[in-house]
Amino acid sequence: MATTGNSLASDGMYSQLIDDEESRPDVRLGAHPVPPVRMIPRPSGSGPYRLATICLATLCAVLLIAVIAITSNNKTKPQGGGEATSEKQKQDTNVTALIATINKLQQEKNQLQKEKDELLAKLAATKAPEVIKPTPKATPAPIVCPVDWHLFNNSCYFISRTTRDWPESQSYCESQGGYLAIIHTAEEQTFLWNLLPRGHWNAFWFGITDEHTEDHWKWVDGTPLVGGFWEVGEPNNHIDEDCGYIVKTRVLDRVAIRSWYDAPCSMYCRFICEKEMGAGASTAIPH
Structure with missing residues (x-):
């Protein structure tokens, strides 16, 4: 077989190499001898x-x-x-x-918040303008009338105990900083009526006259009379009666709102003074 021949040829070459190697003198590499290389016999068979x-x-x-x-x-x-x-x-x-x-x-948020606050402030100023609060006023002190003077609204009233004619009565009231009483309302008339004592014919001058023009009654401050609280049939100018007075008798049927009469200005009667008072004013007025 070819395989057997090749094997035998290889074996021969292998043996020859070994023989040649054994017959070579020692080969030195440097100072060390190189040992002979021995080939391991190739095992037979594949x-x-x-x-x-x-x-x-x-x-x-x-x-x-x-x-x-x-x-x-x-x-x-x-x-x-x-x-x-x-x-x-x-x-x-x-x-x-x-x-x-x-x-x-x-x-950006901070900037927007700032702009928002500014817009809200402008809007508030536009919708609700600043209201200027008025300066609080001091509470006025109560009006105190002098001794024997009586307070009604903002005036003090004095009822005399002595008698004078109408012109003298007006002069006395003026000397006290007042005037013969000017009566405009039923409340004021009733207040004064209640201060007057009852008597047989208690009469009190007040500040009305028509001495300049008959039947054109005026107050002492020059203003014309409107209405009034005359007794029925009064004023009648019976005997040149140019001044007015209030009468209060013991007759209980007589009432405040029908108690005015006209009489001669020269008659001697008691009288009623009025003095307008400012807040806290108090003046001791002799009588």
Whole structure:
């Protein structure tokens, strides 16, 4: 067979190499002798050799795969680390940008809040203008009338105990800072009526006269009389009666609002003075 011939030829060559090697003198490499190389006799037959070759090839393949795997792993590690670093840098950049955006939005919010407050202030000023509060007035002190004078509204009234004619009575009231009483309302008339004592014919001058023009009655301040509280049938100018007085008798049917009479100004009667009072005014008036 061809295989057997080739095997025999190989064996012969192998034997020849061994013989040549043994017949060579020692070869020195430097100072050290190089030992003779002995070739291991190749086992005869192809079965064990092929098995060993397959095993060796398999082992080499496993080692190669392991080396490739290790190399690939070593190469991918730096690459993965680079990607992680790049990703971290991106995240840091995003965080920085986000913080800057937040700060900008906060500034814009503050600006908008300021503008809002200004607009609200302008709106409030437009809708509700500032109201100027009036200066609080001091509480006026109560009016105190002098002794024997009686207060009604803002005036003090004096009922005399002595008699005078109408002109003298007016002069006396003026000397006290007043005048013969001017009576405009039923309330004032009733107040004075209640101060007067009852008597057989108690008469009291007050500040009305028509001495300048008959039947044109005027008050002592020059204003004309409107209405009045005359007794029925009065004034009648019976005997040149140009001055007015109030009469209060013991007759209980006689009432305040019908108690005025006219009489001669020269008659002597008691009288009623009036003095207008300011807040807190008090004057001791002799009588």
